[in-house]
Amino acid sequence: MRSIGEMARDSGLGVSALRFYDRAGVLVPARVDPVSGYRWYAPEQLDEARLLARLRRAGMPLADIRLVLAGWSGADTDLVRGLLQAHLHRLELGLADARSEFSTLRAALDHRENPMTASPSTAAFRLSVPASALAAALDAVRFAVGADPELPMLGGVLFDVEGDALHLVATDRYRMAVARADAAGPGGPGAQVLVPAPLADAMRALLSGDEPVGFAVDGDRVTLEAGDRQAAGQCLAHDFPDYRRLVHLPSGRRALIDVPAFRKALETGPVRASMAQEGEGREESGASHDLSVLRVVDDGTVTVCEDGDDDPSNVAVNRRFLLAALAAGGRDRLVLEFGAPTAPLAIRRTDDETTFSLLMPVRLDD
Template sequence: MGNESGMRSIGEMARDSGLGVSALRFYDGAGVLVPDWVDPVSGYRWYGPGQLDEARLLAHLRRAGMPLADIRLVTAGWSGSDTALVLKLLSEHLLRLERGLCDARRAFSTVRDLLDARETPMSSTFAHPHTAPVRLTVSAPGLAAALDAVRFAASTDPELPMLGGVLFDAEGGTLRVVATDRYRLAVSATGVTGAGEGEYDGSRVQAVVPSPLADAMRALLGAEGSAELRVEGDRVVLEAGERQAGGRCGATGFPDYRRLSRLPAGRRAPVDVPAFREALLGGPVRSQVREEDGAAYDVSVLEVTDGGPVSVREHASPGDRIGVNRAFLLEALAAADRDRLVLEAGTGPRPLTISRGDDEETYSMLMPVIVED
């Protein structure tokens, strides 16, 4: 069985069609796309050459959000000579989408009116050209460690410039650094050890440092000593010893990470990071395609029980499982820089939280991936 006979395994069909392995299993169970042959011993699914076009059709219909009941009728009528029903179903779904878009435009217009009617908490505290200069002193290795813990989560999406950097958020005796790209959020902190010329009174000051500038600042920070951070209007400067890096602040509009971090309690499980990383790299994955940009990625399904352990599974009970982007999780584990970490998972859309047991100020969160059986 295999390429010589023209048959495709479920993994090959997922790769060639754009449907994830979990979606193929789902459509098999729903009777929409049933494999031509299932090995009676192993249970492996094998798809015939003629099923690839049908799988690609399914991928497009799924991406368009067509209901399963209509998908069943479209695929049933696709191979027939009379396409009237198929065309009718496509037209009706397109009309639903257009109506939904009109409803969404009205809802977004209302949201914009609400935003215009109030000053958002985040934008009111960002540095701008009329803000008095602020100087504060931080530990150089402390800031270096904080940047290392969050930099991986900064966005590279040019359509979202306000996320293309690291938020520096100073308040009281703490400087927090934050990065997010929508799919993950990372937060860390270091103490403020002093203020230049008494100019910093502890009130909240924020500035988004573009990623290239944040990297240049990180390169200045050594294993000892202190650094001075200055926010001067729309510019931010870091000085360490006789060297400095500075530039314009990034776009405002960074989300309220404190609100995003308020989550219901979940199942907490300690993990041995080296062993867990090995399990992730060698464990089963599911292939998924991100709807926003069509990018393919691997999903690891975790079974998280309160108090431990955390297992990488092919299948897991719905109440204990969570699907996550494997590459994102591996990056978060590396950035946390500990051999022991705590994972916390909940049910439904609650993000997976990765935290250090010895540092509650440093943590990251990964949005879950919907896993279908």
């Protein structure tokens, strides 16, 4: 007999998904402990669970999944083939409709006079920024830079200049980080430039001490000068998403955490498995990642929930992303801000509201 955790690990279905399919009567465990309610599965149910996981990934409706499983176990191949073909046909029709809608959207984008944000600036300008401030800002956002080759506009750090403020921003769709550094420069309405990640890393390597460094843009070329050393290259010729529209979240429950203790709780605490998010890179496509399920309890502390805790107020996040955000926070105490279970989790500093990161939650039944 397999425990529900072993079945989740071997089948590709999450524990919460297995519970759901039990309640739906699709994959009922062979035995349920009458005292603890713990589920146990027979060895032959593993093949059914793996089949169910494949059908689920293909987006088949639950009613059809139930019939496929019944036909599969009864060797009714005609029924199974008919259901698979019907679902494939629906997917093809849906894809055709989606292509039509996307063609319309692309045409609308082509006719827009102004993109979401300004294109990389072609006007020359120069800023002076304390090396330590720029280093801290880069350290706070670098972890959130995207690596998906199909989304090159997310493969860098946005330098957003407005007056005497320089905001650095990075996102891979599933996480976003924003940091601010004081700068002396042209002032005025500001400018934006998207610095590719390798160049941003080369710039970071030059930043030591607290002496001002020069950050200059001339057309599509960007340069950082630190004393007699410099890092220079072309900026990315893409429009970065309008991050200001994404960071104004309704206030939620705030919890002050001790970062070293909370990190240990995450690293040693229970996790749940989920399929990899698309933004994690092609090399990890289809691999599972660990989720930490969090809850703010009545005394204001944050706990890492045990497996089986399905309180609807719980928030599940990619544990690796959360650990990286805690490290990027650069403080022994940080504030976690929870909204609805489907809203981003914010990681904020207690002494600097302008530097923060956001993590998208993950549905536990995904």
